[in-house]
Amino acid sequence: MNQGMLREGALQGKTIIVTGGGTGLGKSMSRYFLQLGANVTICSRRQNVLDEAAKELMDETGRSDGSGQVLALACDVRNPQEIENVIAETVNRFGRIDGLLNNSAGNFISPTERLSYKAFDVIVDIVLRGTYYFTLAVGKHWIENQIKGTVLNISTTYAQTGSGYVVPSAVAKGGALIMTKSLAAEWGKYGIRLNAIAPGPFPTKGAWDRLFPEPLMKLMDPTSRIPLKRVGEHQELANLAAYLLSDFSGFVTGECITIDGGEVLMAGEFNHLEQVSSEMWDVIEQTIKQANRASKS
Numbered sequence: 001m002n003q004g005m006l007r008e009g010a011l012q013g014k015t016i017i018v019t020g021g022g023t024g025l026g027k028s029m030s031r032y033f034l035q036l037g038a039n040v041t042i043c044s045r046r047q048n049v050l051d052e053a054a055k056e057l058m059d060e061t062g063r064s065d066g067s068g069q070v071l072a073l074a075c076d077v078r079n080p081q082e083i084e085n086v087i088a089e090t091v092n093r094f095g096r097i098d099g100l101l102n103n104s105a106g107n108f109i110s111p112t113e114r115l116s117y118k119a120f121d122v123i124v125d126i127v128l129r130g131t132y133y134f135t136l137a138v139g140k141h142w143i144e145n146q147i148k149g150t151v152l153n154i155s156t157t158y159a160q161t162g163s164g165y166v167v168p169s170a171v172a173k174g175g176a177l178i179m180t181k182s183l184a185a186e187w188g189k190y191g192i193r194l195n196a197i198a199p200g201p202f203p204t205k206g207a208w209d210r211l212f213p214e215p216l217m218k219l220m221d222p223t224s225r226i227p228l229k230r231v232g233e234h235q236e237l238a239n240l241a242a243y244l245l246s247d248f249s250g251f252v253t254g255e256c257i258t259i260d261g262g263e264v265l266m267a268g269e270f271n272h273l274e275q276v277s278s279e280m281w282d283v284i285e286q287t288i289k290q291a292n293r294a295s296k297s
């Protein structure tokens with residue numbers, strides 16, 4: 001489904017900060033927020049990437065009524081001063097902040113025993129510390145100014161199950177998910193909501209270069225493990241993100257919604273039996289029935 005879900009203007013008057021908004025899924029979600037009338041600040045480490053993305057997004061979605069504007073600010077989410085600068089510049093430009101989308105991440109696949117100490121730190125610092133720092137800074141701003149803001153954290157399905165070969169990411173995403181739920185309980189009294197999305201595979205250059213590189217691609221088809229037999233479309237994720245950042249989800253908080261074509265369900269012990277042919281099922285059925293009869297005699 002490659003279509004926008006919410007009605008036109010559904011995010012009009014809102015300002016949303018999107019970390020990692022210059023590439024991949026962050027850029028796709030930002031595009032949809034702009035189409036729905038939100039002002040969006042995109043931020044990440046590389047100003048040139050952000051500037052290019054901002055131009056592309058404005059060319060595609062540009063509106064003449066003053067809404068749907070993009071601000072591109074360099075910010076390393078590991079640096080609290082740079083985060084505070086993004087908040088100040090966003091308020092200065094758009095007057096307010098209503099939503100924070102923590103989407104920035106670092107990740108790569110590797111057997112854990114091959115990792116250095118620094119390799120763990122770099123991922124945990126971007127994903128867990130960065131998400132906490134940005135949420136804390138924006139949360140303080142909202143509490144001080146009595147704003148009922150909304151945080152949306154991009155998680156992963158393995159934040160709940162764990163996964164080998166991406167241990168630093170699993171640890172960091174797992175921590176960020178527990179932070180989402182913990183703060184949803186604590187800050188509910190301020191009207192602040194926090195939710196998360198756990199996407200399955202959605203092709204992006206950033207993820208594919210580091211998680212599904214050429215040598216692996218030759219070995220496996222990632223869709224074979226997915227009950228719906230396909231990867232996600234960016235608009236499908238953008239629809240869910242826009243809903244969770246909009247007022248339509250006003251009673252949803254502390255939730256993590258999985259959007260993965262059923263991939264996590266494959267943990268079920270018998271799900272791999274789809275490889276068994278119809279003829280083989282005939283044999284299996286007869287064998288079981290024979291055993292049933294034998295147990296009655």
Ligand SMILES: CCCCCCCCCCC/C=C/C(=O)SCCNC(=O)CCNC(=O)[C@H](O)C(C)(C)COP(=O)(O)OP(=O)(O)OC[C@H]1O[C@@H](n2cnc3c(N)ncnc32)[C@H](O)[C@@H]1OP(=O)(O)O
Pocket residue numbers: 105106107108109110114115116117118119120122123156169200201202206207210211212216220222
């Ligand atoms: C099997 C089928 C799968 C299909 C695909 C499905 C995917 C679905 C699920 C995925 C869920 C999550 C996805 C994501 O998070 S995608 C996001 C990916 N995007 C990014 O990572 C963007 C930003 N990343 C980066 O900038 C870099 O990758 C990095 C995180 C490494 C940070 O860069 P930086 O320049 O700061 O760091 P260094 O290059 O200096 O590296 C730091 C240490 O890490 C070590 N390192 C780096 N890469 C590897 C590697 N491949 N293996 C082992 N170690 C590595 C590096 O050596 C440094 O350590 P040392 O200084 O001690 O050597």
Ligand SMILES: NC(=O)C1=CN([C@@H]2O[C@H](COP(=O)(O)OP(=O)(O)OC[C@H]3O[C@@H](n4cnc5c(N)ncnc54)[C@H](OP(=O)(O)O)[C@@H]3O)[C@@H](O)[C@H]2O)C=CC1
Pocket residue numbers: 019020021022023024025026043044045046049075076077078102103104105106107126130154155156157198199200201202203204205206207
């Ligand atoms: N694609 C997929 O299949 C899946 C993705 N996800 C999640 O979706 C999100 C987006 O990933 P995706 O679009 O695929 O990959 P990208 O690599 O395109 O996105 C990662 C973004 O994070 C930014 N970033 C990295 N380090 C920092 C930092 N220190 N400070 C600020 N920004 C930083 C990068 O920008 P820059 O380099 O300029 O700093 C980049 O824009 C991530 O949270 C990822 O974990 C989850 C499940 C599946």
